[in-house]
Amino acid sequence: MIRLSDNVLMVNDMAGLVSRLRRRIPGFASVGVLTDRNVEETVIEQTGLLQKISSSAHMSVVKPGEASKSLTVVEQLSQEWLEAGMDRNSLIINIGGGVVSDLGGFAASIFKRGIRFINIPTTLLSMIDASVGGKTGVNLGGAKNQIGTFSRADEVIIWTGFLKWLPSRELKSGFAECLKHAFLQGGEALRLVNHGLPADPATLASLVEASVKFKDSVVNADLYEIGQRKILNFGHTVGHAFESASLLANAEPWLHGEAVAAGMLVALRLSVRVAGLSPDFAAKWEEFILNNFSIPKTCGMTSMSLMQFLRYDKKNVGNSLRFVLLKEPGMPLFDQEIAAESVREEVELVLSLLS
Ligand SMILES: [Zn+2]
Structure with a gap:
């Protein structure tokens, strides 16, 4: 134990x-x-x-x-x-x-x-x-x-x-949160996920151990999400919108991790656009996400319908859209306000990657 x-x-x-x-x-x-x-x-x-x-x-x-x-x-x-x-x-x-x-x-x-x-x-x-x-x-x-x-x-x-x-689809869904933790930590954590979901149980167990320790350290520093804990929402702002939209669209509902993987595609692009993240880094991991997560088809989803769901996100204040972005791997920024139109443009691009 x-x-x-x-x-x-x-x-x-x-x-x-x-x-x-x-x-x-x-x-x-x-x-x-x-x-x-x-x-x-x-x-x-x-x-x-x-x-x-x-x-x-x-x-x-x-x-x-x-x-x-x-x-x-x-x-x-x-x-x-x-x-x-x-x-x-x-x-x-x-x-x-x-x-x-x-x-x-x-x-x-x-x-x-x-x-x-x-x-x-x-x-x-x-x-x-x-x-x-x-x-x-x-x-x-x-x-x-x-x-x-x-x-x-x-x-x-x-x-x-x-x-x-656990079915492999659900394993991949959980792996999306491991990847999120790795983006937030950078360095060695990113090297641990670099080869995709580990097939061997011992490697998987060490990945779980590292991921839990990271999450716990963030949570303990800020249980009520007043500040730093917000970084754990990386990929979740648009991720929750994908998740909600998949319940309405005439399709199989997406799993949480699938929606977060898609949300991270948007967050990486926004990070390049406004937070100075390296375009090469974002492109490398965009390809990784597209290859590793089998994100379902976006049947019926449009950038307009997804933007409607963003209004309900409890992390937003008033009409502004707030995001967690990456300045660099291991250097997340929270409460980044972004114009709705910029968000819509990147959502549109990501929808085209997924369709
Ligand atoms: Zn989550």
Whole structure:
């Protein structure tokens, strides 16, 4: 077991995960486990994880996907927990990807004015991003993460062995956040991702370790996102717009990382345009992104429709569009205001690269 930060642990195998949980659970009056149907049918059933950790835990299973991140589901869960007799001294264990940890963390943070929770991420994206950093929340209509809390998990326990159940499309999606962390750190971190998603589990585990440590260091310096934490939104301003638009367009919804990869294409171009990033650097990594992420087709999306979604981004103030840009690899700048028309032009260009 390695401690990556004060609340993030990395275990080497299933036995390590089980023994850690069995040490934690006795301190609580009751335990609720939250997962989604996909994770229940693969990871939990095939490993017998639930029986190994607690025979009396109350199990809640939600539908996989963003639709479960809603206030309606929060109400249903709270009702279930109430009926199961859970109280202030109960523990919630979220086992799954970002939807499960965002939803379960949010519900736990407001149930009985807040109970404790542990995250066990099963996707690459949730290991290096969603389950670390204390942001929880649900969507409101089509707009992502509009309601939520800053609430840190009691503990995050990472076992990269779960990734063998993850479809390759989801692995790539998580790798987009690894790439984002590498842009923000520069140097050695960029060399670690240079060859694409590692096929070998040990290399993948070290990439996860490095990525989590970086995210945690940024979050600890600025939990409430008053300043430096904003750099983690690199690629996300337009990324969220792609994500929302893909839910409306007549196409398969994009995964978060796919949208972030596309958002980083726009952010790299804007960085060259206004922040002095080297055009050669941007061109090299633009090609890398196009080759490594299998970003879906942009069916029906237009620069105008994407610009509409940018209005909802809670990082914008008034009508100005605010971006995280790169001056150099490892030198991000946040709160960079850019004229909407310049953004639209680069979005248009990126749409043409993706179509
Ligand atoms: Zn993200």
